[in-house]
Amino acid sequence: MHKLWASTYKEFLLITRDIGGLAILFIMPILLVIVITLVQDSTFKTINDTKIPVLVVDNDKGNVSHEILENLNASNSLEIVLKASEKEVVELVLSGKYQLAIVIPKNLSDNLEKKVAENVDGILAKFGLEEENTETTKIDIPNKEIKLYFDPATQRSFKNSVKSGIDRMISKIETQTIYKAFQEQLTDDGSEAVFETESFISFKEIIPNKDNQEVIPNSTQHNIPAWTLFAIFFIVLPLSINMVKEKTQGTFVRLRTHPVSYATVLGGKTIVYVAVCLVQFAIMLVLGVYLFPTMGLPELDVSGKLPLLFVVAVFAGLAAVGLGLLLGTVAKTQEQSAPFGATLVVILAALGGVWVPVFVMPGFMQLLSNLSPMNWGLNAFYDVFLRNANFSEIIPEIGLLFLFFVVTTLISIIYNERKNAV
Amino acid sequence: MIQINKLSKKYKDADFHAVSDLDLSIDENEIFGLLGPNGAGKTTLISMLGSLIKPSSGSFSINGLTYKENKNDLKQIIGIVPQEYALYPSLTAFENLSYFGGMYGLKGNTLKQSIGSHLEILGLSKFTHKKIDSFSGGMKRRINLIASILHRPKVLFLDEPTVGVDVQSKNVIIDHLKQLNADGTTIIYTSHHLNEAEHFCTRIAIIDHGQLICQGQPKKLIEQHENAHNLEDVFLAKTGKALRDHA
Numbered sequence: 001m002h003k004l005w006a007s008t009y010k011e012f013l014l015i016t017r018d019i020g021g022l023a024i025l026f027i028m029p030i031l032l033v034i035v036i037t038l039v040q041d042s043t044f045k046t047i048n049d050t051k052i053p054v055l056v057v058d059n060d061k062g063n064v065s066h067e068i069l070e071n072l073n074a075s076n077s078l079e080i081v082l083k084a085s086e087k088e089v090v091e092l093v094l095s096g097k098y099q100l101a102i103v104i105p106k107n108l109s110d111n112l113e114k115k116v117a118e119n120v121d122g123i124l125a126k127f128g129l130e131e132e133n134t135e136t137t138k139i140d141i142p143n144k145e146i147k148l149y150f151d152p153a154t155q156r157s158f159k160n161s162v163k164s165g166i167d168r169m170i171s172k173i174e175t176q177t178i179y180k181a182f183q184e185q186l187t188d189d190g191s192e193a194v195f196e197t198e199s200f201i202s203f204k205e206i207i208p209n210k211d212n213q214e215v216i217p218n219s220t221q222h223n224i225p226a227w228t229l230f231a232i233f234f235i236v237l238p239l240s241i242n243m244v245k246e247k248t249q250g251t252f253v254r255l256r257t258h259p260v261s262y263a264t265v266l267g268g269k270t271i272v273y274v275a276v277c278l279v280q281f282a283i284m285l286v287l288g289v290y291l292f293p294t295m296g297l298p299e300l301d302v303s304g305k306l307p308l309l310f311v312v313a314v315f316a317g318l319a320a321v322g323l324g325l326l327l328g329t330v331a332k333t334q335e336q337s338a339p340f341g342a343t344l345v346v347i348l349a350a351l352g353g354v355w356v357p358v359f360v361m362p363g364f365m366q367l368l369s370n371l372s373p374m375n376w377g378l379n380a381f382y383d384v385f386l387r388n389a390n391f392s393e394i395i396p397e398i399g400l401l402f403l404f405f406v407v408t409t410l411i412s413i414i415y416n417e418r419k420n421a422v
Numbered sequence: 423m424i425q426i427n428k429l430s431k432k433y434k435d436a437d438f439h440a441v442s443d444l445d446l447s448i449d450e451n452e453i454f455g456l457l458g459p460n461g462a463g464k465t466t467l468i469s470m471l472g473s474l475i476k477p478s479s480g481s482f483s484i485n486g487l488t489y490k491e492n493k494n495d496l497k498q499i500i501g502i503v504p505q506e507y508a509l510y511p512s513l514t515a516f517e518n519l520s521y522f523g524g525m526y527g528l529k530g531n532t533l534k535q536s537i538g539s540h541l542e543i544l545g546l547s548k549f550t551h552k553k554i555d556s557f558s559g560g561m562k563r564r565i566n567l568i569a570s571i572l573h574r575p576k577v578l579f580l581d582e583p584t585v586g587v588d589v590q591s592k593n594v595i596i597d598h599l600k601q602l603n604a605d606g607t608t609i610i611y612t613s614h615h616l617n618e619a620e621h622f623c624t625r626i627a628i629i630d631h632g633q634l635i636c637q638g639q640p641k642k643l644i645e646q647h648e649n650a651h652n653l654e655d656v657f658l659a660k661t662g663k664a665l666r667d668h669a
Contacts, residue, residue, distance in 0.1 A: 002524065002527065002529050003524060003525055003527065005524075006520070006521055006524030006525065006529075007521075007524075007525075009521075010510070010513070010517070010521040013512075013513055013517055014510060014512060014513070017512040017513070018512065249506075249508065249509070249510070249511070250504055250506040250507065250508030251508050251509065251510055253474065253504060253508060254502070254504060254508035254522065254569070254570075255525060256473070256474060257472050257473065257474065257497060257500070257501075257502045257570075258497060258522070258525040258526060259493075259494040259495075259497040259498045259525075259526065259527070260525045420474075
């Protein structure tokens, strides 16, 4: 026990003497989480402060274009900038100054009304409801096209969401025009409502809650756990570098002449580096609770969840330390441990769903993501933060994290014993 | 005290044995010098005796203990002073020594007193709480020695303990080693300083190409060789004047 304490104290001294390294350990995740949360915040905000400017050329100036403009304005996410010529907006979009331009064709309202009236007349004639002496003359009305110009650098997801939004809007306008045409044909009394023109089917977003505790996801609740986990796993780098340094300094060789087990040496490192992970986690929570609201970001809600959150952080820290111990045991030089460690952590983060949610990954990658300890940790954090899970519900995830720590540490000990067997 | 029987070591991919069928016996309380040119096998032999590398064949025992059967007991009675400064540069002398002493199971006042007395004897008391990275080569060499003797080992292995230090540091180190020997520690040391070995060792062995060339008391070995005025003459007579460069 005394040797474990001595080992722990030595690790504590080593890590606290490296002020630069320590600062990176704490400042790096802080910067990361602030920047990413600020960037991603708009995705999660229901009421968006930032509006994307959209160029509109209204060649129609009729009811339909009026309705389109009203709908675009009502979306709250777009800011309409009216322009007179198509040529001008094309140049502006191509130059990258605007991401989107909408060109509404000439006579759109007039032609739509005529086309619908023609179709309605045709239908009523089929049913024998057409007024007598009315001659149905077919007019050749060309199909109309609303042009959407996108900046080539625009992301596909934004394009798709704009296209589907405008598509929905046009369908609605067409439907309402059809209803209006039937109304005019079937009754002379403009005040008589023959049809209900409001949508019959609508949808409502409901977030399942537990114990009547409503949880509204926001960018903070998604980013704090994800990037904290990323930072926790970055402990792999300083830990493995510390171990490689001990080999090159000769202190590790000296230790091998002492009556102390490798497990005790690793035990000291585990205690100190898990403690560092917990400090990192606590700082991130403080950021989310106190700093984020002052930056206009959503506040992190940790009420009643702190003990479970720290339980998850301890097990995530253990898994990260296990990986660092293994890398530090196997690597012979810092040139091996540093780039490999950094790449490995980035891969595990990508697989774990830190950057892209697992559910949007291809099937094979979703399977692979189950192997990433960051995926287990992230799920455990989300369980606590967003699903109000209790301890028994996070046991599978923290169990896997602990198993990962045990396996990696055992491999380190066995590898070391075999390599240095005398 | 130390019995070495047909001890051999051949490194992986090496063309020759670093140590080959070596038989040697070292008595209790000796100061035994292992001398030889570069690549002779001195460090390999000490590393095997200090449980750092595995022999390819043969066996040895120290105070009746073998590595296979009494690993921790064996480690507890030996001390190894490596050639490199095996210390943590960012820790102070006291922190380094506390840690390595702690790994021998020392604690509390026993540990503090041991550190204090060794630092005092080796002239480092006023640097107790200074970081190692601010120390000169001679000071590091002395701390390197103290880290291996805090637990008062029965057998102390030293791999070139005075290399790269000034005369003053060398004298302090040698004097302290003599005192340790007087207090009952058997000393096995390697060195290229043949004059130092001649006066310091009670017995020496010259090894070359991993094999024992000769052994005995320095004075007697000098007397046995014609035209030899000192140990260096004996050494050159036994090992030749050809350069021993290895890559």
